[in-house]
Amino acid sequence: MNAVVRDVMSARPISVRENASFKEIAGRLREYRVSAFPVLGYDGTVIGVVSEADMLAKEALDAERHGVRGLVAGIVHRRAFRKAAGVTAGDLMTSPAVTVGADDTVEHAAWLMYTRGLKRLPVVDAAGRLAGIVSRTDVLAVFDRPDEEIRQEIIDQVIPRLSEPSWYSARVRDGIVTLEGTPETISIGHQVLDRVHRVQGVVAVRDRLAYPLPPVPAAPGPYF
Numbered sequence: 001m002n003a004v005v006r007d008v009m010s011a012r013p014i015s016v017r018e019n020a021s022f023k024e025i026a027g028r029l030r031e032y033r034v035s036a037f038p039v040l041g042y043d044g045t046v047i048g049v050v051s052e053a054d055m056l057a058k059e060a061l062d063a064e065r066h067g068v069r070g071l072v073a074g075i076v077h078r079r080a081f082r083k084a085a086g087v088t089a090g091d092l093m094t095s096p097a098v099t100v101g102a103d104d105t106v107e108h109a110a111w112l113m114y115t116r117g118l119k120r121l122p123v124v125d126a127a128g129r130l131a132g133i134v135s136r137t138d139v140l141a142v143f144d145r146p147d148e149e150i151r152q153e154i155i156d157q158v159i160p161r162l163s164e165p166s167w168y169s170a171r172v173r174d175g176i177v178t179l180e181g182t183p184e185t186i187s188i189g190h191q192v193l194d195r196v197h198r199v200q201g202v203v204a205v206r207d208r209l210a211y212p213l214p215p216v217p218a219a220p221g222p223y224f
Contacts, residue, residue, distance in 0.1 A: 036119070039093045049097045
């Protein structure tokens with residue numbers, strides 16, 4: 001099973017339009033208890049994301065105007081100050097948005113969230129229009145896969161593509177796979193382990209394979 005974003009995303013995303021006011025955005029963040037919204041342009045495409053962090057810059061600027069200058073100057077980046085002067089989603093948003101497609105792998109979405117420090121990603125179609133939202137919780141859902149289902153995929157689908165399945169056994173507990181058996185070669189054994197690591201829901205793989213010994217090089221012949 002190779003889960004894609006479509007399998008785990010929310011297909012009813014909440015978004016705001018480019019001209020949504022600061023007050024409207026703040027109200028919707030509170031109403032839906034989320035930390036960010038995709039921002040849609042006039043043609044319905046995702047043009048950015050507005051988050052609590054983007055909006056806090058405005059409050060920080062207000063604090064500076066009331067004399068908390070030194071503290072704010074050290075915390076808020078200059079770019080954030082320019083953003084803080086905005087009054088609509090288009091002014092406040094971070095753009096361009098980091099997005100994924102519905103057919104992208106869950107691993108790719110997780111990688112983007114991890115490397116960019118994001119809690120959720122807008123999912124867009126081929127035209128760039130909003131199709132869903134995928135969160136950290138969504139991508140972690142693949143690890144809720146039943147152990148027996150994981151084991152069956154390893155035995156029935158993964159190993160037969162590389163080696164003789166009757167030579168192996170697999171046990172799965174809490175997503176941790178213990179793989180035993182005798183691969184034909186060291187290379188094939190490593191390939192099997194690599195493919196098992198990639199199975200959806202696998203947390204870790206314990207290598208208990210009995211690898212064949214490498215061939216002993218022949219002794220050099222007599223010199224004449």
